[in-house]
Amino acid sequence: MRACIVGAGLGGLLAAANLAREGFKVEVFEKLPYPGGRFTNLPYRGYQLSTGALHMIPHAERGPLGKMLRQLGAGVEIIPSQPQAKFRISGRDYEYEELPSLFPLRDKLKVAKIIAMLKLGRATGEESYRSWLEKQIRNELVFKIADSFTGWSLSLKASEVPAKEVIAQTKNINKLGGPGIPAGGCGGVTKALVDVLQSEGAELHLKQRVKAIKQKGGAFEVLAEEKRSYDIVVSNAGPKVTAELARTILPEEYARAVSRIKGAAGIKISVACKKPMLGHSGVLFTPEAERINGINEVTNAVPELAPPGEHLLMSHQRLAEGADVKREIELGLRDLRELFPDFKKYCRVLAVQVYRNSWPVNRAPSGTHLSPATPVKGLYIVGDAVKPEGWMETDGIAAGVEEALRHIKASY
C-alpha cells in the first residue's frame, strides 16, 4: 500500500509516521524548505522562536499527542508545567481553585457551581460558552476569565465556541492534567518525528509542492515534481487547499462547504528577558488585559530555548476578523508593559507574529469537528482543521490523526 502525505506539518508528520509503521510505503511532500509547518522552531539571535505554536502541549505526556509520540517511539520528553496555570487579577496571581475566593459571597457559590458543572459536563446543542455562563451568573470578571481561557487556547471569544466543546475540554484537563513543554520546543517534536520517518523508511521531500490530486484506474495520481500513483492520500494542507488540489474528484458541495470555514486568528509576541518575568512554566491567564489572553515563559522548564541565563516569554492574543492588525499589536504591547512594570528594564521584543488567512492559528475554529474522511474514499484530511470534540491545539491534531487512522484501518 502506498500513501502520499501532502504537507509536513504536525498532522502530516504524525500520519506519515503512523502509516509507515503500519507498513505503508509513505512519501511526504512539503512545499517549504523545512518540515513542521506551524509547529517548529525559528532560531533567532540565540532564542528558539517558533513558526506558530507557543512551545506547549495542552496535556503534556498524558494527552493524545504525548501518547502517540510514545507509541511511535519518538523520544521527546515533555516537561509538565508547574503550576499548570495562574490567573492575574488586580495585580495578583491566583490558581484556578482560588478563583471563587475572588467573588462576593452570593457569586462565590455560583462560581463554585460553574467550576463543578464544567467538571461534570452538562451542555447540549450549539449554545455558546458565553450564553451558557450567562445563565449561571452575571459577573464581568467571570466572562473575562472565560474569554482569556478560550482566547489563549482556541483564539476565540467565549461567545464564539460551543459550551459543550469547552466542557469536554475541561473534562480532559481534569482527567489528564494541564500543559507541558517539549524538550527542544516545537522543533524537538518535529525533529523526533522526522527521525521516526527516516528509521521507518518513509521519504520526506522538501521544497516539493503538490499541484494536483486526481484519480486514475482506482488509484490516486498526485502531481508534484513528477506524477506518482498512490492507494491513499492524507492531506495536511488544510481543507480549502485540499479541495482546490482535488477539485476534479471532490464533489462541488464539499468544496463549497469547506470554503465557508473561517479560521481562528491570533497574534504572538515573543520577548527576550534578562530575568524570569513569570518564574514558572505554566500559563499566566490575563483576563483583565486589554488584548493579551495569556503568557508563558517556557525557559523555566526548557532553558535551552534562550541563551544561558535569559528567558523567552511569549504572549498570545485572539485577533478578531477585520480588526486593524497594527492597532491590535500596539494594544498587545501596551498590555505587556502594564502587566510587567519593569518590562522596559529587563525585556526586549524579539518578534511580533500574526496568524491569519492562509497561515492562521487554526484552519477551522474549535467546535467545527470536520471529519478526516472526505467524500472520496482514500482521501483524508488531518491538521488543525480536524479536531475531535474536547481536544484543543496539538492534542486536537493528534486526536484527529487517530480518527483518520481508524478510518484508514477500517478500509485498507
Added chain:
Amino acid sequence: MLVHEEQCVGCGACMPFCPKEAISVYGIAEIDPERCVNCGLCAAYCPNDAIEGD
C-alpha cells in the same frame, strides 16, 4: 525582494532567515532595500508565497 502586501500575513517566518537582518515584521513583513542583497532566502521560507524577487 518584494513583499506582496495582500499575501503577507505577518507570520515572521522569513525574518530569522535573512542573512542581512533586512526584514522587520510588524503586521506584515517589510524589507529594507538598502540592506537586501536579493538572495531570495526569505521567499523560499515564506509559507504564503508573499515574497518575490524584484
